[in-house]
Amino acid sequence: MPPANDDPVLRSARREAVVVFLIWLAAMVYTVTYCYLNGYNRPVESLKFVLGFPDWVFWGIFVPWTVCVVVSFYFGATFMCDEDLGEELPEQEDELGLGGG
Amino acid sequence: MVPAGSLLLLAASPTGTPSVGYGTLAALVVFIVASMWIGMLANKAMQSGTFMKGFFLGNRGLGAWALALTATVQSGGTFMGFPSLVYTHGWSVALWICGYMVVPITGFGVLGKRMAQLSRKTGALTVPDLFRARFNSPALGLTASLLIMFYMSFMMVAQFKSGALVMKIAWPNSGTLALSEDAAYFRLPSQKLPELGFNPDVQSKLSKLVDRDFENETAFTDELKTELAADEFDKLKSKLVAAASPIDWLFYVGLGIFTVTVVGYTMLGGFLAAVWTDLFQSVMMLIGVVLLAILAVSAAGGMEAATLTAVGKTDAGFVFGPGYDPKHEGREYLPLGLAFSFFWVWVYSGVGSPAGMVRIMAGKSTEVIRKSIFLLSGYNYLIYLPLVVICICGRALVPDLPPGKTDEIIPRLALLTTAKLPVGSFIAGLILAAPFGAVMATVSSYLVVIASGLVRDVYQRFVNPQAGSHELRRLSYLAMIGVGAIAVLANIKPVAYLQAIVVFSGTGAAATFCVAALMLAFWRRTTAAGMLAAMLGGAGTMVTLYVLGGIFNLGGDRKIGPVTSFRPYYLFDLDPLLWGLGVSLAAGIVVSLCTTPPDSALVSRLFDAEEKPVS
Missing domain, CATH: 1.10.150 (DNA polymerase; domain 1)
Structure with missing residues (x-):
């Protein structure tokens, strides 16, 4: 359970990172599984096309890629929220051993 | 003047080498002049802040287009070896590359916001700066800096060779059409x-x-x-x-021109020059790919016809996994383990790239990071799948390129399909010259990172913390000239295994920095020792697997993946990056939990909400 006084940027960044991780996982599991089951070691006679793509490329790569573009648009446009990144530490200020110029 | 008809025949012929005459050279000159001009513009733009922040971080002013198209696009390597792979192995390469469908969202959505915030809170200008400040540990900062320089030096030397080769082959009637490792055979x-x-x-x-x-x-x-x-x-x-010998006077002239150009404009404009030239070449690449996709599909009579023709010239492996084996030696280009691995490789190479992290730190705001996600999503969508389609059409239109010539497929298609267009030669030249822009942009960004490592993370931190702006400026220029000179010297006898070195550098950096950056950003309990363990664990695993496979030949050639002598040991048929990430994660967590917790005041400052003043 994260501490209650978490920085709001940390809180939203963590939430977004978890969602992104799940999107990556879903894309990988679907794409690799579908392509392996439907696109490997088939006889050439079984070749079918959908919109010019071999069927397994269309359903296993083109469609999930299109979905990922839509999801990325949604994620960037609405799900991810804007935050104030805060003031930059003035140059030469070095309290607690932090950066500065 | 070569008539269009004979050019078409030459381009389609597997043995004759067509030439665009002065088209490529003209396009290269355009790239060089544009880069110098961009360097001068960047020089003006960075004047508003202090030298260090302007030169190495562009005053944190990157907009969405610049961030989106330059932070995670693997420009150089992606566009040079990739078309040849599709031409050789067929549709299964679409599965190999398709991890890029999630690269935009992972590259910016996982670490972007937090890295941008922490770099502001700490005033960090470089990745090692951030590592040092987050844990108040100069040793950690120095280690990060040395590791970054280790990986980038490998990459730099290889990229200088690429730049020189492009210059060499751009020479009219050079007898070569594309940048490929084979051009150096x-x-x-x-x-x-x-x-x-x-x-x-x-x-x-x-x-x-x-x-x-x-x-x-x-x-x-x-x-x-x-x-x-x-x-x-x-x-x-x-x-x-x-x-x-592939190394003749033209190679050295090319090396000289390339070095002077890229070091020159990077010295002029620093970080911003690197980013803006990268943006310029990314846009040129997009225009070239979209145009070529339309022309190639039309010339091949549609995608379905192209695939059927290509399968007729090869076998079922061209259209189904694990990929076509041109030598019929039982090699599986993309077995299940590697297909799975590459969904990690592209994604975590983007998340863990130090050059990418710096660009995110330079982003203007979270709005810029958000917009970058969908801009890059659209860009990747328009680049990678069309490139696959182009090369499938290429196999149908120019079916019999021998193994050493498959890198020429894009230039040959460019010649073939633009021959009847107005200024077709120049368009073909632009497509041929695009790798030069990509290599320049890559080298330029690494020059900035290495120079910042030497000047900021080593000299300013450990040698002379009181160094003034004038001295730092002079040292930054000296560092860039020094790095350029070393890269030139290293190329007097150029390295082999260019593509393999590029892959090793990218995945090695990811195995080293990805887990460490995640721990730094999200886990309060992380300690400096845990960070060191995560970095060294990831790096050690990568180096070990490459040494076992490449030097000791452990496991022999397992007949998977591309053919190269600089191959890693594929433990359980997985790419070494997966093992590197696993070891890095385990070492980081265990060592952090076994060492004294970090200073609570420091953690609180970087993790807790700021208390609002009571009015």
Whole structure:
């Protein structure tokens, strides 16, 4: 359970990172599984096309890629929220051993 | 002037090498002039802040387009080796590359916001700066800096060779059409043989060697020994090696022009020059790919017809996994383990790239990071799948390119499909010159990172913390000139395995920094020792697996993946990156939990909400 006084940027960044991780996982599991089951070691006679793509490329790569573009648009446009990144530490200020110029 | 008809025949012929004459050279000049101009613009733009923040971080002013198209696009390597892979192995390469569907969202959505915030809170200008400040540990900062320089030095040397090769092949009638590692092979051209003035008997003996690729000088001379008598070999060796050597005066002229250009404009404009030239070449690449996709599909009679024609010239492996094996030696280009691995490789190479992290730190705001996600999503969508389609059409239109020539598929298609267009030669030249822009952009960004490591993370932190702006400026310029000079010296005898080195550098950096950056950003309990363990664990695993596979040849050639001698040991058929990430994660967590918790005041400042002043 994260501490209650978490920085709001940390809180939203963590939430977004978890969602992104799940999107990556879903894309990988679907794409690799579908392509392996439907696109490997088939006889050439079984070749079918959908919109010019071999069927397994269309359903296993083109469609999930299109979905990922839509999801990325949604994620960037609405799900991810804007935050104030805060003031930059003035140059030469070095309290607690932090950066500065 | 070569008539369009004969150009078409040449481009489609597997043996004849067409030439665009001065088209490529003209396009290269455009790239060079544009880059210098961009360098000057960037120089003006960075004047508003202090030198260090302006030169190494562009005053944190990157907009969405600049961030989106430059932070995670693997420009150089992606566009040079990739078309050849599709041409050779077919549709399964679409599965190999398709991890890029989630690269935009992972590259910016996982670490973007937090890295941007922490770099502001700490005033960090570089990745090692951030590592040092987050844990108040100079040793951690220095280690991060040294590791970054280790990986980037490998990459830099390889990229300088690429830049010089592009310059060489851009020369009119150079006899080569594309940047490929094969352009650096030893080859005795048939047209050179009569010029050497040997007697017919020797010429006949040498006929078995002409127009064949040899990986290095030793392989070439070994073959010579078998063909010539001992006295002939001793007498003619040096002349034949000189004739077959890929490294001639044109290579060195190319190396010189490339170095002066890229070091020059990077010194002028620093970080911003690197980013803006990267943006420029990314846009040029997009225009070229979209245009070529339309022309190639139309010329091949549609995608379905192209695939059927290509399958007719190969076999079922071209359209189904694990990919077409051109040598019929039982090699599986993309077995299940590697297909799975590459969904990690592209994604975590983006998340864990130090050059990418710096660009995110330079982003103007979270709005810029958000917009970058969908801009890059659209960009990748329009680049990668169309590139696959182009090369499938290429296999149908130019079906029989021999193994050493498959990198020429894009230039040949460019010539073939633009021959009847107005200014077709220049368009083809632009497509041919695009790798040069990509290599320049990559080198420029690494120059900035390495120079910032030397000046900011080593000199300013450990040698002279009081150094003034004038001194830091002078040292930054010196560092860039020094790095350029070292890269030139290293290329007097150029490295082999160019593509493999690029892959090693990218995945090695990811295994080293990805887990460490995640721990730094999200886990309060992380300690400096845990960070060190995560970085060294990831790096050590990568180096170990490459040494076991490449030097000790453990497991032999498992007949998976691309053919190269610089191959890692594929433990359980997985890419070493997966093992590197696993070890890095385990080491980081265990060592953090076993060491003293970090300073609570420091953690609180970087993790807790700021208390609002009571009015």
